[in-house]
Amino acid sequence: MTRNFAAWPIILLLTVLSLPLFVMYLFLLVDTFSNTAPGSLLPNEFTLEHWRFLIDPTITGDVWKPTLTTFLFASSMMVIVVSVSATAGYALSRLALPFRRFVLSGIMVMHAFPSVTLIIGVFLVLQFAGLYNSLTGVILVKASLMLPFGIWIMKGFYDAVPWEIEMAGVQDGASRFTVWRRIILPQVKPGLLSLALFAFIDGWSEYMLPRILAPSSDFEVLSMYLNTVSDPNSSTYNFNIFKSVGLFYTLPVLALFVLFQNRLMNIFGGGTKG
Amino acid sequence: MQISINNFTKTFDGTPVIDDMNLTIRDGEMLALLGPSGCGKSTTLFTISGIHRMDRGQLMFGDRDVSGLPSQKRNVGVVFQNYALYPHMNVFENIAFPLTVRKDNKADIDREVRAIAALTHISELLERRPGQLSGGQQQRVALARALVRKPDVLLLDEPLANLDAKLRLEMRSEIRRIQLETGITAVLVTHDQVEAMSMCDRIAIMKKGEIVQIDTPADMYSNPRTSFVAGFLGNPPISFLSGIAMENSFSVAPIKLRVPLGVHEGIADGTQLKLGVRPEHFGPEGDIAVEGKIAFAETQGRENLYDVALADGSVLRSIQPAGRNWALGEPVRWFIDSKSAFVFSNDGQRL
Ligand SMILES: Nc1ncnc2c1ncn2[C@@H]1O[C@H](COP(=O)(O)OP(=O)(O)OP(=O)(O)O)[C@@H](O)[C@H]1O
Ligand SMILES: [Mg+2]
Numbered sequence: 001m002t003r004n005f006a007a008w009p010i011i012l013l014l015t016v017l018s019l020p021l022f023v024m025y026l027f028l029l030v031d032t033f034s035n036t037a038p039g040s041l042l043p044n045e046f047t048l049e050h051w052r053f054l055i056d057p058t059i060t061g062d063v064w065k066p067t068l069t070t071f072l073f074a075s076s077m078m079v080i081v082v083s084v085s086a087t088a089g090y091a092l093s094r095l096a097l098p099f100r101r102f103v104l105s106g107i108m109v110m111h112a113f114p115s116v117t118l119i120i121g122v123f124l125v126l127q128f129a130g131l132y133n134s135l136t137g138v139i140l141v142k143a144s145l146m147l148p149f150g151i152w153i154m155k156g157f158y159d160a161v162p163w164e165i166e167m168a169g170v171q172d173g174a175s176r177f178t179v180w181r182r183i184i185l186p187q188v189k190p191g192l193l194s195l196a197l198f199a200f201i202d203g204w205s206e207y208m209l210p211r212i213l214a215p216s217s218d219f220e221v222l223s224m225y226l227n228t229v230s231d232p233n234s235s236t237y238n239f240n241i242f243k244s245v246g247l248f249y250t251l252p253v254l255a256l257f258v259l260f261q262n263r264l265m266n267i268f269g270g271g272t273k274g
Numbered sequence: 275m276q277i278s279i280n281n282f283t284k285t286f287d288g289t290p291v292i293d294d295m296n297l298t299i300r301d302g303e304m305l306a307l308l309g310p311s312g313c314g315k316s317t318t319l320f321t322i323s324g325i326h327r328m329d330r331g332q333l334m335f336g337d338r339d340v341s342g343l344p345s346q347k348r349n350v351g352v353v354f355q356n357y358a359l360y361p362h363m364n365v366f367e368n369i370a371f372p373l374t375v376r377k378d379n380k381a382d383i384d385r386e387v388r389a390i391a392a393l394t395h396i397s398e399l400l401e402r403r404p405g406q407l408s409g410g411q412q413q414r415v416a417l418a419r420a421l422v423r424k425p426d427v428l429l430l431d432e433p434l435a436n437l438d439a440k441l442r443l444e445m446r447s448e449i450r451r452i453q454l455e456t457g458i459t460a461v462l463v464t465h466d467q468v469e470a471m472s473m474c475d476r477i478a479i480m481k482k483g484e485i486v487q488i489d490t491p492a493d494m495y496s497n498p499r500t501s502f503v504a505g506f507l508g509n510p511p512i513s514f515l516s517g518i519a520m521e522n523s524f525s526v527a528p529i530k531l532r533v534p535l536g537v538h539e540g541i542a543d544g545t546q547l548k549l550g551v552r553p554e555h556f557g558p559e560g561d562i563a564v565e566g567k568i569a570f571a572e573t574q575g576r577e578n579l580y581d582v583a584l585a586d587g588s589v590l591r592s593i594q595p596a597g598r599n600w601a602l603g604e605p606v607r608w609f610i611d612s613k614s615a616f617v618f619s620n621d622g623q624r625l
Contacts, residue, residue: 164358167325170345171352172372173423182371186362 032244050244060241063248066225073139073210073221074203080143081150081199082192088147089154089188090180094166104155110148118145119212126213133217138210142203150195157191158184194263201253222249275336275426275459276301277322282331284317284483291317292483295331299427304453304460306470308506309480315463318480319429322461323350335426351420351458355432357412359404365391365415366400372423386422394418394452410441417452428453428460434469446473467507471495479503501622504550510579512550512616513591519545524617528586533562533612535625546620551610553579553593560609564590568604582606 032050034043053059091097092104122141123132131137161184169179185192207223226249230242277299284292292314299305307315320326322333324345333341340348359368366387373383391397394414404412413433420428433449434442450473453460464470470477471491478488479502487499491507498504504512517526519541524533533549535541556564569589570581578599580592592608600606617625 162356162358164354164356165360167345168352168354168358168360168419169371170325171323171350172375172419173346173349174371174375175346178375183360 028243028247031240032247035240050238050240053241053245054248060229060245061225063225063245066220066222069135069219070204070222073135073142073206074200076139077143077146077203078196078199080139081146082196084143084147085150085154085195086185086188086192088151089156090158090184092151093155093158107148107151111152115145116208123213133214135214135217135219138213141213142206142209143199146199146202150199153195154188154191157188161187190263193260197256197260197263201256204253276334277427277459277461278334279318279322280332280334282318282321282333283329284314284321284326285329286317290483292321295483295485297478297485297488299459299461300475302457302459303475304450304462304473306474306477307461307463307480308467308470308477309465310506311465313480314483315465315480316431319352319431319461319463322427323352323429324348349423349426351423351425351428353413353416353420353428353430353433355435357404357416357436359412359415359419361404363403364400365396365402365404365407368404368415369400369418369422372419376423387418390418390422393455394421395448408441409437410445413437413445414448417449421452421456421458426459428458430460430462432464433462434464434466442469449473468509471507477507479506498550498616499624501548501550501616501618501624504616504618504624508552510553510591510593512552513556513589514618515549515551515588515590517547517549519543519547524549526586526588529564529584531562531564531584533610533615535617536613541625547625548618548620548622550616550618551590552614553591555611555614556582556590556592557594557608558606560611562610562612563607564610565605565607566590568600568602568606571600571602573599582608 030043033046033048035045035047035049036043053063057063092100092107097103126132126137126141129137131140165183165187166179169183170176174182205223206221207227210219210221210224226242226245229245279295279297282292282295282297283290295318297318307318309315317326321328324340324343324347328341331341332339335348360371363371369387369390370383373386378386387400388397391400394417396411396414396418399407399411399415404415407415416433430449434445437445446469449462462470462474474491476488476490477494478485479494480486481502487494487503489497494503495507498507501514505514515524515526515531517524517531519525519535520527520532520543522535522541524535524547525531541547564582564584566582566584568580569583570579572579573596576596578594578596580594580600582590582592584590590608590610594600619625
């Protein structure tokens, strides 16, 4: 890469701007591993006691069950979003569908719609389908709310695949489906991967939908668990434990970001290089 | 295999693109579809391949009617202009793809791919990805992939358009060599007349969705049926003079030019005519004198190109061996070789 301007002033500016955030995160991290005497600013002893909630369910209740539920929630939603977007995006990009324009603009509108405004309708549908207060119901709703975004992104990736490659496949004797699976799908793999990550992270951090659509069910996702821990009126309230749980909750997201940050940026580039 | 297209008509969104075309491609021949942009060459090609459906008409592969068959069932090899290699597969996998789709067994696939790679001279590239190949090499891979299934017909849509001049020369003879070695029936779409003339057994010249003439390159060049065909073949191109028939001569009164019409006697005096003179038939030697000035001169190394402006403003092109070089603006008295000139009626039909 060639540089036609010096990078350091920008880096400096960004550093200064993000310093408060960074310091806060640092304190968060330090606090979970230490105790601080009241009134003092700096910690005075190292301890692992705030992380005991991981092995001792008596402190805040079992943390692993909600973790597993959240994982299940996020991954099922990811599978639905990715598989539907992969197929629907292709259909919208390549097949001469009836009402194609209508569907496309519908997706655009849905994408721009704040999902909260749909919640009453969603509630009614779930009630009707008997999925209210169930994990399945919440997963389905969460996935469908993300689908417009997913389909739109995937359509963009499919659009970038040259038409001739597809025709070459057909000419080589492959069925449309084989062409899609063996030739086209590999070209949009970067898109699929970033969409999968986005969906997973989105599902992992979901709080509102389980609260609204399954308020009295017996499952609990991590965000709800965190909410319980953070209740200052509860008898087990401990600010440092709350911080530890919070960190525990964000850890997978951070890890995914660090591991795949280049891939994630793909989705905004929309290109097929990968 | 002989391919024939009968009464083929194609319309896109209400605009007729091909109108009642008849074309036969003989077994083992390489036929060029030559014509200006938008005349329907690609449409014809992709109709043979099955990508486009005929609105009306019939397509025969040998004595099998394939008009209704989808691309997959036609056994046609296509080389696309941008090669359309599969970027995520290496060269071997690219070439093997048509065979794996057919579920041939592994040993057969390996043998076939290696054989066709040897024929197209890419044996040492089999492990590479398309992105790691030069344009000429990609072209060879595309050819190999199109040929590996032993198709009934090979279709090439402007295969040389993306190559630089030197590679184009090389691939021109390579494609022809491979076509001759495999004995496959082939159709080449191009708008480059040199390509068509040098690579193909016969040329079909198209204009606005119709085939205006189909002939061998030599016949087409020496015996064009219309002024359009005459103008399309030859580089530098033929030049035309407008005039009228006068006492069994082609006459341009203002410059006192008279070219005897010879065999075309009996044309009514005053009929508007056009005379086509190829650049090699106009120069210091010939039988009909014309006076003019050099209006343009271009050195091409072995030959020089001249435009000679006549007194009435019309221009005749000439190609002359280098040696005696005429300067820009120099007055010349050159001659038309009247026996080699073509006479056309005003609407372009050859007389
Ligand atoms: N899918 C299509 N839909 C509508 N019109 C089309 C389509 N494909 C081709 N045409 C029209 O049909 C005509 C012939 O097109 P075609 O691609 O066969 O031309 P061509 O001879 O291959 O030209 P070129 O040398 O520029 O490739 C053109 O006027 C083009 O605009
Ligand atoms: Mg074309």
